[in-house]
Amino acid sequence: MNIRFYNAKILQTAENHTFHIVEGELWVKGDSIVYVGENSATAETAAENAGSGKEAPAWDREIDAAGNLLMPGFKNAHTHTAMTFLRSYADDLPLQDWLNQQVFPREGQLTEDDVYWLNILGIMEYLTSGITSNFDMYFFPPVNAKASADTGFRTVQTSGLNNYGGTVELMEENYHIVNELSDLTSFIVGFHAEYTTSKELMEGVAKLAQKLKSPVWVHNSETKLEVAECKERWGITPTQLTDSLGMYEYGGGGYHCVWFEDSDFEIFQKRNLTAVTNPASNLKLASGICPVKRFVDNGISMAIGTDGPASNNCLDMFREMFLTSTLAKVREMDAECISADEILYMATAGGAHAMLLDDCDSLAEGKKADIIMIDLQQPNMQPENNIVKNLVYSGSKQNVKMTMVNGKILYEDNQFNIGFDKKEIYRHANEIIGRMK
Amino acid sequence: MNIRFYNAKILQTAENHTFHIVEGELWVKGDSIVYVGENSATAETAAENAGSGKEAPAWDREIDAAGNLLMPGFKNAHTHTAMTFLRSYADDLPLQDWLNQQVFPREGQLTEDDVYWLNILGIMEYLTSGITSNFDMYFFPPVNAKASADTGFRTVQTSGLNNYGGTVELMEENYHIVNELSDLTSFIVGFHAEYTTSKELMEGVAKLAQKLKSPVWVHNSETKLEVAECKERWGITPTQLTDSLGMYEYGGGGYHCVWFEDSDFEIFQKRNLTAVTNPASNLKLASGICPVKRFVDNGISMAIGTDGPASNNCLDMFREMFLTSTLAKVREMDAECISADEILYMATAGGAHAMLLDDCDSLAEGKKADIIMIDLQQPNMQPENNIVKNLVYSGSKQNVKMTMVNGKILYEDNQFNIGFDKKEIYRHANEIIGRMK
Numbered sequence: 001m002n003i004r005f006y007n008a009k010i011l012q013t014a015e016n017h018t019f020h021i022v023e024g025e026l027w028v029k030g031d032s033i034v035y036v037g038e039n040s041a042t043a044e045t046a047a048e049n050a051g052s053g054k055e056a057p058a059w060d061r062e063i064d065a066a067g068n069l070l071m072p073g074f075k076n077a078h079t080h081t082a083m084t085f086l087r088s089y090a091d092d093l094p095l096q097d098w099l100n101q102q103v104f105p106r107e108g109q110l111t112e113d114d115v116y117w118l119n120i121l122g123i124m125e126y127l128t129s130g131i132t133s134n135f136d137m138y139f140f141p142p143v144n145a146k147a148s149a150d151t152g153f154r155t156v157q158t159s160g161l162n163n164y165g166g167t168v169e170l171m172e173e174n175y176h177i178v179n180e181l182s183d184l185t186s187f188i189v190g191f192h193a194e195y196t197t198s199k200e201l202m203e204g205v206a207k208l209a210q211k212l213k214s215p216v217w218v219h220n221s222e223t224k225l226e227v228a229e230c231k232e233r234w235g236i237t238p239t240q241l242t243d244s245l246g247m248y249e250y251g252g253g254g255y256h257c258v259w260f261e262d263s264d265f266e267i268f269q270k271r272n273l274t275a276v277t278n279p280a281s282n283l284k285l286a287s288g289i290c291p292v293k294r295f296v297d298n299g300i301s302m303a304i305g306t307d308g309p310a311s312n313n314c315l316d317m318f319r320e321m322f323l324t325s326t327l328a329k330v331r332e333m334d335a336e337c338i339s340a341d342e343i344l345y346m347a348t349a350g351g352a353h354a355m356l357l358d359d360c361d362s363l364a365e366g367k368k369a370d371i372i373m374i375d376l377q378q379p380n381m382q383p384e385n386n387i388v389k390n391l392v393y394s395g396s397k398q399n400v401k402m403t404m405v406n407g408k409i410l411y412e413d414n415q416f417n418i419g420f421d422k423k424e425i426y427r428h429a430n431e432i433i434g435r436m437k
Numbered sequence: 438m439n440i441r442f443y444n445a446k447i448l449q450t451a452e453n454h455t456f457h458i459v460e461g462e463l464w465v466k467g468d469s470i471v472y473v474g475e476n477s478a479t480a481e482t483a484a485e486n487a488g489s490g491k492e493a494p495a496w497d498r499e500i501d502a503a504g505n506l507l508m509p510g511f512k513n514a515h516t517h518t519a520m521t522f523l524r525s526y527a528d529d530l531p532l533q534d535w536l537n538q539q540v541f542p543r544e545g546q547l548t549e550d551d552v553y554w555l556n557i558l559g560i561m562e563y564l565t566s567g568i569t570s571n572f573d574m575y576f577f578p579p580v581n582a583k584a585s586a587d588t589g590f591r592t593v594q595t596s597g598l599n600n601y602g603g604t605v606e607l608m609e610e611n612y613h614i615v616n617e618l619s620d621l622t623s624f625i626v627g628f629h630a631e632y633t634t635s636k637e638l639m640e641g642v643a644k645l646a647q648k649l650k651s652p653v654w655v656h657n658s659e660t661k662l663e664v665a666e667c668k669e670r671w672g673i674t675p676t677q678l679t680d681s682l683g684m685y686e687y688g689g690g691g692y693h694c695v696w697f698e699d700s701d702f703e704i705f706q707k708r709n710l711t712a713v714t715n716p717a718s719n720l721k722l723a724s725g726i727c728p729v730k731r732f733v734d735n736g737i738s739m740a741i742g743t744d745g746p747a748s749n750n751c752l753d754m755f756r757e758m759f760l761t762s763t764l765a766k767v768r769e770m771d772a773e774c775i776s777a778d779e780i781l782y783m784a785t786a787g788g789a790h791a792m793l794l795d796d797c798d799s800l801a802e803g804k805k806a807d808i809i810m811i812d813l814q815q816p817n818m819q820p821e822n823n824i825v826k827n828l829v830y831s832g833s834k835q836n837v838k839m840t841m842v843n844g845k846i847l848y849e850d851n852q853f854n855i856g857f858d859k860k861e862i863y864r865h866a867n868e869i870i871g872r873m874k
Contacts, residue, residue: 087822087827087830088822091826092773092775094773095772122816125816128816282767283763284763284766285772286766286767286769286771286774309831312830312831313826313830314817314832319756326717326720326721327720329529329722330723330725330726332723334723335532335721339529378565380565380753380834382558382867383869385870386526386528387525389750390525393721393751394749394750394751396753397834397835398833398835422814426819430820434820
């Protein structure tokens with residue numbers, strides 16, 4: 001499909017984690033952006049820029065953006081998508097009770113088929129929030145990847161390997177299956193957490209990462225208890241331990257990163273790791289508030305994730321952006337401590353870098369067409385004093401007019417175009433949790 | 438207008454701040470709810486219940502809710518609506534700098550006409566979030582009230598009297614003007630804050646409240662500095678001071694209530710006052726986190742407000758509900774410390790009680806028809822494990838299908854029915870702030 005957007009405001013990623021807006025056109029050819037420029041382009045410059053010689057490209061669609069905003073899709077840099085079945089089922093419990101009493105016994109009953117449908121429910125919600133790719137950790141990575149490929153969504157899978165499920169060999173197999181399945185699917189080495197994984201398994205993960213030249217990702221220092229127990233076991237923090245095992249030769253990072261010590265910040269700096277913050281989940285499970293300002297001040301890369309729908313309970317990057325910003329402000333008791341641009345960068349380019357999706361990080365020629373359109377003609381986006389601040393501080397799912405992944409429009413004006421009827425997906429989700437009640 | 442909703446899930450307010458759902462019909466006649474019951478009602482029972490003898494009422498509209506949820510509209514229990522012009526204009530500053538350097542100089546330039554248009558922009562945003570009434574403090578209460586009455590929105594105005602503007606006499610005049618303007622508009626005595634108001638003025642407010650038998654409302658203990666400076670000036674807290682001046686003979690309460698001391702909780706209990714929490718604004722201005730659990734444990738009534746769009750920056754009760762809940766959890770480091778039902782009660786009935794709108798607090802026969810319809814056929818509302826938790830933890834503006842105030846549908850499927858074109862309102866808002874740049 002060749003799609004031309006015109007009369008658009010286009011968010012451009014600038015230096016030092018800032019943004020600016022250009023008014024004009026954006027052209028998509030196949031899965032890529034082939035032109036970003038002014039409205040005044042003639043058919044000839046259009047044709048030249050689109051690389052189709054003297055002929056103007058044949059447009060399958062020309063979309064009048066009517067002054068609305070085109071921007072890179074959000075990257076949900078940490079989630080467990082298929083946990084949609086547990087949304088609003090088990091809530092209001094601390095992390096360990098929630099996991100042991102509510103989550104694990106029901107997850108044990110999930111089939112691969114269940115996980116397929118539950119993934120699609122999550123993907124639908126991502127699309128409503130302008131999320132164009134997820135960094136997902138859950139059972140059956142090839143199934144998760146297939147659900148993404150089938151609906152046209154982009155996913156980066158990692159392993160949730162721990163003492164109770166999975167092996168290093170299976171992870172290696174999944175690595176190849178998922179990376180080869182589709183242009184939309186990829187796999188990066190990971191495991192669940194220090195507190196669920198033996199040292200022998202962790203050593204196996206480190207070796208695999210070195211063999212595959214892969215970064216490594218893991219839940220890291222989510223709760224105070226997790227860090228205290230790790231120090232009791234090993235005398236060092238989860239970051240120190242995983243680093244000492246040789247995990248991070250090819251980078252990677254941690255999910256949550258709430259209870260960090262000086263040594264942990266140093267390791268993240270030295271190894272060029274990324275901290276993914278999950279503010280809504282950290283609040284809801286009463287885990288704590290991530291030291292975002294210190295990560296930023298230390299030049300450590302950051303990205304933002306929703307965590308799974310059982311602990312959040314929604315998959316909404318607007319809420320996560322607002323929380324990432326304002327929790328930093330209240331944690332430091334300093335309303336100036338972080339800018340809206342920095343937050344928007346984390347939610348777009350920051351996530352893309354963490355997920356090795358650098359070709360999806362911005363709207364520029366040659367980048368993949370992972371694009372969303374934001375309706376600026378809603379009252380929460382008016383007046384247009386500062387569009388970036390409007391996005392971070394007052395944006396909402398309601399503003400997402402369109403979500404395009406890899407050049408294909410998957411969601412537009414509240415309608416899904418993913419090859420499945422939404423009622424069928426809801427029926428599956430209700431049936432799956434219904435079986436377990 | 439007589440409007441019949443059928444095939445609806447209907448949220449019913451039960452005892453002890455809980456809710457339950459009934460499936461059936463809800464009938465609106467004029468400005469009121471005349472029937473809530475099962476779908477199976479015949480034309481005869483319909484007629485009897487609607488009080489029109491043997492004839493079935495003539496329906497102006499029959500709306501198939503298609504299994505979606507009808508619930509009481511949200512009450513935004515503290516805001517400064519017309520501050521829409523400053524949204525995303527001045528951000529990332531601490532409260533005092535933000536007020537003195539950015540807000541006050543621009544507010545000084547506002548005309549009554551400006552405030553009228555800026556109110557309507559805020560009202561539009563309320564409708565998109567399912568908010569059916571606001572408790573508003575801003576310049577020109579009669580103008581704010583007129584903007585509400587003209588659009589069909591319900592408002593409770595209070596005074597922002599302080600040393601720099603207003604008099605007790607003017608407040609008394611506004612009290613009568615606004616209370617008499619429309620069924621949709623009312624006025625309760627209030628003033629800006631201890632730190633902006635002389636003792637003489639506060640004494641005048643107390644006398645007026647006693648004369649009018651009105652509750653009194655005020656910004657109370659929003660920042661740590663505010664409380665410290667009050668104690669320096671008077672040796673007591675803002676709550677102790679206002680109480681000692683005889684403010685609360687007819688009740689009332691405080692906005693924000695972040696930095697409360699033991700004596701303040703005792704006064705709120707003794708005087709039966711309500712604490713309105715404004716979590717997004719308190720985070721964004723780095724003011725602190727309200728001790729919600731202690732208010733609830735002490736049996737003190739609570740309500741929720743967005744505060745103004747310059748400090749939040751959006752007017753979204755879903756975000757406020759999530760924050761009220763989860764900030765309590767992380768403040769206490771206890772994920773069990775407050776239930777979703779309690780939060781939803783604050784956002785609906787709690788606000789109604791604070792605003793003296795007890796006839797708008799729930800969906801029951803004889804209550805005013807301030808009703809919203811929530812689209813449950815969106816992925817963030819599936820599966821339907823628990824509708825109240827879905828609302829509080831994963832609800833979004835995107836789920837608001839319809840907002841009805843006083844029996845009139847003002848917003849439906851993203852279209853406004855308020856007597857103004859939205860582009861005209863946006864043009865006014867951009868022009869007003871444009872003049873001040």
